Amino acid sequence: MGFLDIHSSMANISKHLSIDELLKTNEDSGKYGLLLSSQDALELIEARNLTIQNYGRVELGIDVVKSIISEFCSTPYINAQDYTMTLHELVDIFYYMKNETADRIGDSELIGLMKIYFNNSCRGSTDLLKNRELALIASILKKSWDYAGGDD
Amino acid sequence: MVESNTSIEKSSVLRQAHIDCEHYTLSLLEEGSYAGLIDESGLTRIQTEIMSLLKETLIKYTHGESTSVKSEIAESILTSILYSVDAQLLCFSPQVALNSLIMDDVKKTYQKGLDLITSCFDETKILYRQIANSKLHVDLYAYNSTIDEALPEFFAHYDPVYSAQKTWALMDYPLLYSDLKGSGIYFIKQYLESLAIEEHFCSLFDHEAVDNLLYNYGKVYRINYRETLINIMEILLTNSIFSVLSGNRALDLRITTYQYTLLQEKFKDLDSGLCTSIISSAIITLLEELHIDAPKICDYIKKYQALLMPRFISALENDNLMNIIIISRDKDQPLDIRWDEGNKLNDDDFRLMVEQILECTVGTDKAAIINSSINSLGDFIDVMEADCLFDTEYTDLFTTLGDMELSILVRIVFAEELRVGGTVNLRPIVDERQLEIPWQIEFSGFLNGLTPARIRAIEYFIPAALQTNKPSIY
Numbered sequence: 001m002g003f004l005d006i007h008s009s010m011a012n013i014s015k016h017l018s019i020d021e022l023l024k025t026n027e028d029s030g031k032y033g034l035l036l037s038s039q040d041a042l043e044l045i046e047a048r049n050l051t052i053q054n055y056g057r058v059e060l061g062i063d064v065v066k067s068i069i070s071e072f073c074s075t076p077y078i079n080a081q082d083y084t085m086t087l088h089e090l091v092d093i094f095y096y097m098k099n100e101t102a103d104r105i106g107d108s109e110l111i112g113l114m115k116i117y118f119n120n121s122c123r124g125s126t127d128l129l130k131n132r133e134l135a136l137i138a139s140i141l142k143k144s145w146d147y148a149g150g151d152d
Numbered sequence: 153m154v155e156s157n158t159s160i161e162k163s164s165v166l167r168q169a170h171i172d173c174e175h176y177t178l179s180l181l182e183e184g185s186y187a188g189l190i191d192e193s194g195l196t197r198i199q200t201e202i203m204s205l206l207k208e209t210l211i212k213y214t215h216g217e218s219t220s221v222k223s224e225i226a227e228s229i230l231t232s233i234l235y236s237v238d239a240q241l242l243c244f245s246p247q248v249a250l251n252s253l254i255m256d257d258v259k260k261t262y263q264k265g266l267d268l269i270t271s272c273f274d275e276t277k278i279l280y281r282q283i284a285n286s287k288l289h290v291d292l293y294a295y296n297s298t299i300d301e302a303l304p305e306f307f308a309h310y311d312p313v314y315s316a317q318k319t320w321a322l323m324d325y326p327l328l329y330s331d332l333k334g335s336g337i338y339f340i341k342q343y344l345e346s347l348a349i350e351e352h353f354c355s356l357f358d359h360e361a362v363d364n365l366l367y368n369y370g371k372v373y374r375i376n377y378r379e380t381l382i383n384i385m386e387i388l389l390t391n392s393i394f395s396v397l398s399g400n401r402a403l404d405l406r407i408t409t410y411q412y413t414l415l416q417e418k419f420k421d422l423d424s425g426l427c428t429s430i431i432s433s434a435i436i437t438l439l440e441e442l443h444i445d446a447p448k449i450c451d452y453i454k455k456y457q458a459l460l461m462p463r464f465i466s467a468l469e470n471d472n473l474m475n476i477i478i479i480s481r482d483k484d485q486p487l488d489i490r491w492d493e494g495n496k497l498n499d500d501d502f503r504l505m506v507e508q509i510l511e512c513t514v515g516t517d518k519a520a521i522i523n524s525s526i527n528s529l530g531d532f533i534d535v536m537e538a539d540c541l542f543d544t545e546y547t548d549l550f551t552t553l554g555d556m557e558l559s560i561l562v563r564i565v566f567a568e569e570l571r572v573g574g575t576v577n578l579r580p581i582v583d584e585r586q587l588e589i590p591w592q593i594e595f596s597g598f599l600n601g602l603t604p605a606r607i608r609a610i611e612y613f614i615p616a617a618l619q620t621n622k623p624s625i626y
Contacts, residue, residue, distance in 0.1 A: 052220060058227075059220035060207035098220060106217030 018045050018062045025066055029073035034083045047088050055095045064107055065091055071115045077124025089126040090114065093134065100138035102145070113137070166246045174334060176238040177253065184250045194254055201258035202237075206230050213314055228315055233262060235317040235336055239272075240265035269312045269337055276341045277307055283348055289359045290366065293379050298325035306340060328385050328456065349452045350385040356442055357388055357403060365391055365405045368478045387478065389438075389456055394477045396434045399605030402441035406480035408555060410609040416473055424465050431464070432457060491557070495527040502531065509540040515548030523552055529560065536591035546594035547601075555609045562599070563614060565592045570614065578611050 022041040029035065036044065044065060052059055068090050072078060078086050097110055105113070114129060122128040166187055172179040181198065184190040209229050210221055221229075240261050241249040252261060280303055287299055298321075306321035317336045323343060328350060332342045354362065362384070369387050370377030391405045397418070398411035407415075419427055435457060439450055460476075467476045497505065505525045509518050518541060526532050535541075541549065550558065562578065563570060569581045582600060587593045599607070 056223045057220045058210075058223050058225075060203055060210065061219060063219045095220065098218070099222075103214070103218055103221070106214075107219055108217070 021062060021066065022069075025069045025073075029069055029083075032073050033080050034073050034078065035080070036084065040084045044084065044087055044091070048091050051092050051095050055099050057095055057098065064094060064111075067107065067111050068094060068114075071111050072118070075115070075119055075124070077118065086126065089130075090118075093126060093130045096130065097134050097138065100134075101141050104141060104145070166250065168246065171246045173238075173242065175234075176241050176249070177234055180241065180246060180250045180253060183246070184253075189250060190254055198253060198258055202230075202233065205233055205259055205262055209233060209313065228318075232312075232314055232316040236262050236265035236269055236312070238265065239268045239338075243268075266312060266316075269316055272341060273307075273310060273312060273337050276337060276344060279341070279344045279348060280307065283344060283351055286351060286355065288351060288354050288362070288384065290354075290362060290384060291378050292325075292366070292382070292384065294324040294326070294381050295384065298323045303340075303344075310337060310340075312337070324381060326381050326383050328383050328389075328452075329459070346452070349449050350383070352449065353442075353444075353453070354384050354388055357392075357405060361405045362388060364480065365478055368481055371481070372475060372478055386456075386459075389453065390460065390476060391478050392438055392442075393431060393434045393460075396437050396441070397430065399608070400603055402438040404603070407477055408605075408609045409479055410555070411605055412474065412477055412479050414608070415477060419468055419473075424461070427465065427468070428457070428461055431460065491527060491529040491532060491560075497526065497528075497531050501525075502534070506535065506538050506540050509535070515541075515545035518545055519549040519552050522549060533564070537589070541591070543594075546591055547598050550595060550598045555606070558599075559610045559614045561595060562610060565595055578607055578614075 019038060019041045022036055022044060023038065026035050045062065048062065048065055065087070068087065072086070072090060093114065094110060097105070097114075101110075114134070117133040118124060118126070118129050121133060166180070166183045166189070170179065170183050170186075181190065181195060185195060206226065206229060209232075210226060211219065213225070213229060214221065237258065241252060244252060284299055284303075288295070290296075302321040302323045306319070309320050310318075319335055319339050321340065325347075327343065327346045329346070332339060332346070334342070365387060366377050366382075366384070369382070370380075373380075388405065391407060392402050394415060395404050395407055396402050398407055398415060400406070400411075419430075422430070435454060439445070439453060444450055444453065464473075464476055467473045505521065509521055512518050512521060522532070522535055526535060536546070536549075550561075553561070565587070566578075566581050566585060569585060578599065582596050585596065587596055599610075602610075
């Protein structure tokens with residue numbers, strides 16, 4: 001009966017609760033002129049669900065999306081027009097990197113790194129963030145992991 | 153109630169046949185929903201509680217550093233959670249268990265289940281230690297590696313929180329019955345409980361006799377038994393059953409060629425019902441003789457008949473019972489007759505050997521000297537009359553002889569009776585004859601101590617002994 005299908009459970013159980021949770025982030029991000037509508041929140045949750053499913057991951061709750069909003073809302077490189085789109089990209093990059101680094105970097109640490117590169121060397125480019133800076137980190141980690149003969 | 157695919161009526165009771173003990177919680181919810189015992193909101197609440205439990209466990213798994221994991225890890229942890237919930241709910245009947253799911257907090261049920269699993273793990277580990285401490289001394293790779301490597305590996309890696317359902321261990325050694333169900337610690341517990349019974353049974357037998365039987369089993373099947381996945385109890389139990397039917401004691405795993413022939417005769421032309429009845433009686437005798445009265449072990453052994461009978465009947469019909477009944481041949485079995493009349497010792501060598509025997513104080517050692525030095529029947533009789541063997545030392549020597557050699561000695565000692573009587577019924581002859589020569593008196597006593605089956609085997613060779621070795625030649 002698919003009663004405990006994890007992905008459908010995630011999608012169905014938490015959606016309405018998650019929308020409310022995301023809308024609460026407007027309290028902080030609003031200070032920087034960045035606001036999500038209910039429709040934006042819904043689309044962001046659906047995009048997140050699709051992303052993690054595509055990356056073969058599971059997350060119960062939307063803590064990561066909330067953390068990304070909390071960290072990136074103060075960046076000078078995001079404006080109200082591309083706020084939702086940038087969040088979609090950052091969420092995608094986050095889960096992509098979780099896989100690329102085989103979960104060896106914690107959530108907070110990864111979001112912190114993303115913010116540093118995004119605000120500095122990438123100057124707000126999600127493309128450079130993903131394909132240059134974070135790709136380099138993933139590559140270095142992978143080499144050190146291979147060198148150590150590690151296998152989780 | 154008769155069900156049909158088109159029926160849309162729902163029963164208000166759970167359909168027992170649809171309850172799957174290996175997926176107890178899920179099947180209870182499915183059947184509860186089908187029977188209308190739990191509604192949609194109840195299902196959603198339970199689903200939400202389980203997912204919340206999964207979320208908490210995932211956070212613990214990542215040490216709070218990550219809120220997401222790979223799908224396969226999440227699925228494995230979810231299965232582990234359900235394994236614990238199942239463990240607790242399986243303490244109840246389906247109806248009570250479903251009520252517990254409806255009424256109680258799933259997290260509490262999970263915690264109770266986890267406690268049960270942890271305590272089962274501790275009990276199973278103790279059981280493993282007992283089994284390892286009383287391990288059989290057999291040269292069987294799968295058995296030894298299962299106990300020495302696979303099971304310790306399991307106990308070192310088993311994790312009741314994140315992977316309670318996993319079995320981990322690669323236990324190659326096959327049990328007598330391959331009907332174990334389930335997974336995780338409960339599977340290992342069942343495996344070890346069965347192994348403990350099997351080990352107990354096998355330990356009743358002399359380990360050299362076990363080695364010898366396994367060796368002969370390997371010969372019959374033309375396999376290196378040491379590296380084959382065979383079950384020791386199956387081989388021992390089978391031969392013990394047929395040993396009982398041959399007139400031996402249940403502990404005697406040896407079945408001679410002659411006894412095998414008698415068994416063939418015994419079962420020839422019997423219908424399968426009668427065969428089953430005979431073997432069933434033999435199993436009862438075996439249990440009595442081995443003093444096995446623990447119901448669990450008795451049931452385990454009796455259950456074997458269902459496994460044995462189809463193979464036995466098939467072998468009987470195809471005239472290849474020797475694939476079932478393993479005929480005993482010692483690993484270093486001597487020739488049927490070790491005596492060669494043209495190979496007598498000269499006087500000096502004979503005297504030297506007698507001196508050696510007299511210096512020796514242990515009967516079995518004396519027998520070893522005689523057997524390694526003497527190659528003729530004449531020398532053998534001479535040494536028994538050389539006043540160098542005393543009391544039970546004769547028995548030590550006779551014990552080393554095969555059926556054929558004993559039959560030759562019978563022919564020598566009881567020549568007159570055999571000639572006059574024209575019969576080979578040994579027991580009355582031995583009982584009636586008054587003997588004077590010390591080795592002959594001891595030999596008569598030795599024969600009296602043999603089982604009826606062994607006596608029959610010796611009797612079987614007496615006509616041949618008459619042909620092969622004439623008493624006059626020594």
